[in-house]
């Protein structure tokens with residue numbers, strides 16, 4: 001089966017979050033299962049410059065305001081993944097964040113930038129851009145690639161099935177309705193029951209309405225987004241399509257995230273010999289300027305600092321953590337107010353709290369390896385990868401019971417402990433008090449090393465592999481292809 005994966009970021013070239021990890025790990029996992037997989041990516045500088053052996057597939061000509069648009073094909077350096085890159089220097093050759101300008105606001109022409117990505121995906125799927133390779137299925141990730149599904153629906157000769165994956169329903173790709181004309185789609189795509197959302201154009205809705213199948217990145221989030229609480233205004237659309245919606249849990253890239261082989265950490269270890277983890281903890285305390293104490297439970301955070309991630313709850317529980325002799329190491333970037341709050345906590349308690357602002361991949365590995373607990377108190381979490389990295393490194397996750405966090409962590413309550421099933425600490429409500437109670441439970445268990453180590457070993461034995469996810473996607477691709485053949489998605493389908 002030929003599969004085209006369409007995404008705006010890919011590890012290691014461009015990464016703002018877990019989407020890049022998925023775009024880097026799912027294609028090789030599908031290839032190991034026998035699929036012929038290629039990626040389609042925007043020609044952001046770090047991506048275009050990493051395309052080895054690039055050859056021109058087609059000069060597309062002017063599109064979406066860019067005078068020069070060309071489709072290139074080659075292999076991504078590092079991962080060696082086969083990839084098409086949409087080279088459109090006017091739209092993509094910009095340094096920094098793929099979605100935001102240097103002022104921290106969305107690029108003003110994001111509509112054109114990501115319409116071009118979707119347009120190229122659909123026309124590649126129709127066999128119109130590369131006569132030598134025509135996919136059987138087009139798999140678009142997040143709103144950045146979602147418009148591909150509308151262009152496929154607009155293009156009846158396409159036989160390729162389409163799958164759209166929601167990585168985060170909160171980012172929807174909303175644009176002024178007056179800009180709809182720039183998309184070169186029929187008005188019927190907009191009204192009625194089209195991609196209009198509260199007098200705006202919604203790229204996310206294009207994926208939800210026009211893909212043959214929809215997935216999201218955990219079974220629990222798949223249920224949650226069909227409810228008003230988590231649906232971001234699109235829960236009705238998702239309920240309408242609940243037969244076509246699946247939750248497929250992300251995996252962990254077991255080569256990149258492996259404490260027995262990680263070249264970035266101070267000492268390597270595995271479940272049978274945990275001594276290296278104590279070195280990693282001491283090294284992390286040194287690196288972050290914390291008091292070098294093996295007996296202090298060290299809590300870690302590696303995260304975007306946003307409302308989603310619930311780190312304000314952790315600030316609320318901080319006094320209890322400090323009073324019990326705990327330590328906290330935070331690495332992240334995002335909201336100024338959150339950064340500032342963690343910075344002032346670090347200034348007041350330099351031996352116990354440390355903050356590293358910025359994005360740093362090797363340091364994220366060192367933090368995951370060196371901490372005792374990784375804290376992920378999210379308000380919502382489609383999947384979450386850091387808690388799975390924590391499990392693999394014997395760094396017990398402390399998480400809220402939502403989305404993928406609920407699907408991957410088993411709370412260390414008495415019953416789970418007795419049955420040797422516990423892998424971390426789970427709390428229910430998005431309240432500092434609930435998080436604090438879980439912190440206190442973690443600190444109590446930490447003072448009981450044999451029981452703590454039993455939970456560590458159970459955590460490290462968890463296998464969230466990409467192989468399982470890849471097989472589920474392949475079965476779903478078959479469904480999407482059949483569905484495209486039998487009941488193609490068209491405009492105004494309600």
Ligand code: ADP
Nearest residue numbers: 017018303304331332358359360364384385386
């Ligand atoms: P999200 O995609 O919502 O940000 P995930 O848990 O799925 O959350 O993925 C986050 C990814 O980004 C992980 O690979 C994590 O290690 C990484 N990450 C987040 N913040 C940082 C940071 N400041 N430095 C390095 N890596 C980070």
Ligand code: GLC
Nearest residue numbers: 018019167217381382383384
């Ligand atoms: C999003 C979600 C995160 C998920 C990631 C990869 O960024 O916020 O929960 O793990 O996508 O699917």
